[in-house]
Amino acid sequence: MSAETARQALLDHAAGGLTSLCRCWKVERRDGVSFGFTDHDCEVSFEGTLFKADSGLVASALVQTTGLSVDNTEALGALSDASVTEADIMAGRFDGASVQAWLVNWADPEARFQLFAGSIGEVSRSAGAFRAELRGLTEALNQPQGAIYQSPCSAVLGDGKCRFNTNAAGYFATPTVAEVTEARVFLFDGLEMFQARWFERGMLRLTSGAGAGLSGVIKNDRSRDGRREIELWAPIEAEVAVGDALRLEAGCDKQAATCRAKFANFDNFRGFPTIPGEDWLTSYPTSSNAATGGPLTSSSPWPTE
Structure with missing residues (x-):
């Protein structure tokens, strides 16, 4: 059943007056482990996921917009050895996990509508319970754009900008x-x-x-x-x-010399090693120095010839 067909089936069910609706959440961690939760008193299953009723997971009001502002909500639940454990939260296993939420007809799970898709942000825990901030898909747009001009490299070793093969022998x-x-x-x-x-x-x-x-x-x-x-x-x-x-x-200190000597990857260096430093930016001409057109200070990074 397509998403539009499933949505229409849910609308038809809701229009009948007597409804059997519940909410279901699927949480998939970055290591591939996934969990299903529902606020119904019985288990619900669809798309190959079993949504358990004994998880104690609930969600607060969902804030959604039609613009590019970030959708958000919160998930609250009890820590359990069978699902979300305090040890896993402390270890960061749920950081950045993907989250999907549906409104579902539990009597006919094929009739459903996706309410939310995003990821887990900040997670806190206390008194045997946890509180997780949920961030919408537009959160990915909330990042600095453009290049930063700095002496060290701005890339991460092995990423798409660096392009170094971290699986190479010796590294x-x-x-x-x-x-x-x-x-x-x-x-x-x-x-x-x-x-x-x-x-x-x-x-x-x-x-x-x-x-x-x-x-x-x-x-x-x-x-x-x-x-x-x-x-x-x-x-x-x-x-x-x-x-x-x-x-x-192997580690990288982001310096040009390291990129060249240790990794032989200077062609992909993303820094500006000859950019003027703070001493050059704050220098100024004085009457005690001859105005020869050369460097203003001896600490200038530019050639004197």
């Missing part, structure tokens, strides 16, 4: 955890082939264990007692055990 490692402290400091064996500080500013991505799918930005990369010590800026919000597998990705 990643897949070790197992030899020792871990507070899910923030990791020790590894067998990484001697990588230069010191090779992974600083890179990513640590867990591929097994309770934290599989989670990642963190690397703050420090140093050797300690014959082992490699990797420290993250913030701890992984899940239990990490010795023997868990992960992926370490």
Whole structure:
């Protein structure tokens, strides 16, 4: 049944006076795990998703507009081991998850109308419950546009602007955890082939264990007692055990010299390394210096010849 046909079937049902309507929500996380919820007292199923009635999920009034302003609402629910858990929220597994909401005839789920499509924004939790901000599809338009003129590169290593292949040999490692402290400091064996500080500013991505799918930005990369010590800026919000597998990705400090020497990718460098600095912008001519047409200050980045 097409979307228009399903909508018309719902309108015909509502026009009958005696209705059997409910709301259903589908939440799909970025790791591919999906959940179905409904405010009906029985389960509802359509489009291959089972919408559970025991989730305790409800939604506040939906704000929708015909312009480009951001549609928004809130989802409220109880934390449950069977659906949304506090551990998953703290780990960020629901951050940016896609959300769809329908008005459905529970007696005939083919008769339905989509009320909302968007993503989860801020999520808070307290007293065994959670509150999630829902953002409409126009939220994606609420981003800065245009280029920023700055000395360091504005691209992210491996993205469409950088174009560097982060799967290239020598730029990643897949070790197992030899020792871990507070899910923030990791020790590894067998990484001697990588230069010191090779992974600083890179990513640590867990591929097994309770934290599989989670990642963190690397703050420090140093050797300690014959082992490699990797420290993250913030701890992984899940239990990490010795023997868990992960992926370490080389880091980039956004400097032109690093792009050229470490990654041989200067053709795609997105910074402006010769842009004048603050000293040049605040310089001015003085009577004590000869007006030769050369640089105003010795700190100028421009050639003196």
